[in-house]
Amino acid sequence: MDGTYTGVVDRIEDGEIGVILLEEDEEVIEQVDVPADRLPEPAQTDGGVLSVTLENDEVVAMEYRPDATRDRRESAREKLNRLSEKLSDREE
Template identity: 40%
Template sequence: MTDSDTAVLDRIVDGTTAVLLCEADGTVVDERTLPVERLPEEGRHEGAVFELELEDETVRTVTYRPAETADRRAAMQERFDRLANRLGEE
């Protein structure tokens, strides 16, 4: 059986191990580790969004999602800006 998950790169440990947080409906539901070499080079940064193709719980392919990564980054910046404005008003 083939399945897919959305995952976000949380961190890279010792330059060798990628820690990915798997999500379902915006909630973290699992954590997977992969060798960094398995990630597409352009997505080897914190916050990068990937689609993981799974077969029997084994990661078969990892696809970088640059548009989704940019959307999330923009949404985070917008939230940060709103919070900063509120703090400036106090």
């Protein structure tokens, strides 16, 4: 696999391995694991968005994308708010 993809930090396992989900057209197409200390510092948390470049299936570059990270977190927060409002309406 070669090219540059959007990557989202799914989790950090045991504080050592960063699990990144690679996306193409907003669909997860692959998972790559990298040492957590290789992740750009602001992306060393779940949900950090990166541009990930692969050559011969190896991660050769990662760039943190703060705007994309913020947008995804806001979108997730809005979805949770809408869901909680729907649940609140059912309780009444």
